[in-house]
Amino acid sequence: MPDSSQAERKDAERLVNAVNEVLAAPTSYRDTSLLPAVGNATPVPQPGRPPMSQKATNASMVMLAAGAASLPIGGSTALVLYTLGHVDPAALAIGAAAPVALVLAIGALIRAASRGVQGIGAEHHHHYNGPVHQEHSTVNTQTRGLIAKTINKQ
Numbered sequence: 001m002p003d004s005s006q007a008e009r010k011d012a013e014r015l016v017n018a019v020n021e022v023l024a025a026p027t028s029y030r031d032t033s034l035l036p037a038v039g040n041a042t043p044v045p046q047p048g049r050p051p052m053s054q055k056a057t058n059a060s061m062v063m064l065a066a067g068a069a070s071l072p073i074g075g076s077t078a079l080v081l082y083t084l085g086h087v088d089p090a091a092l093a094i095g096a097a098a099p100v101a102l103v104l105a106i107g108a109l110i111r112a113a114s115r116g117v118q119g120i121g122a123e124h125h126h127h128y129n130g131p132v133h134q135e136h137s138t139v140n141t142q143t144r145g146l147i148a149k150t151i152n153k154q
Contacts, residue, residue: 052060084092143150 049057049060084095087095140153141150142153
């Protein structure tokens with residue numbers, strides 16, 4: 001038995017020495033010498049985005065955001081088209097005509113509003129034949145009370 005314990009002890013010592021030897025070896029090295037400011041080495045492409053101006057960076061971020069924002073719109077459009085593929089042609093025609101009718105209604109509203117705005121402050125010319133009497137008066141209106149009572153004063 002003494003031989004096996006001595007063999008085990010030698011194996012244990014060899015294992016401890018091997019571990020100490022591995023732990024004693026340096027695992028990293030930092031070269032602290034200064035690098036030359038200008039050299040003849042070719043540039044190495046770096047990971048990540050390529051270098052660009054601030055304007056180009058901003059534009060690329062806007063494009064990425066717009067691309068991400070278009071995903072829900074595209075998905076909802078695909079869902080609507082898929083759903084409309086299962087309906088009868090009359091419902092499909094109504095679904096296709098509704099946005100057009102909405103655009104036409106908004107256009108008519110804008111045209112009517114622009115015609116009304118053009119009339120504000122317009123100069124009017126009246127031509128009369130014969131004697132004319134013009135009266136200019138200002139009316140002050142007050143409305144008071146729970147049940148509205150309007151009082152006009154000249």
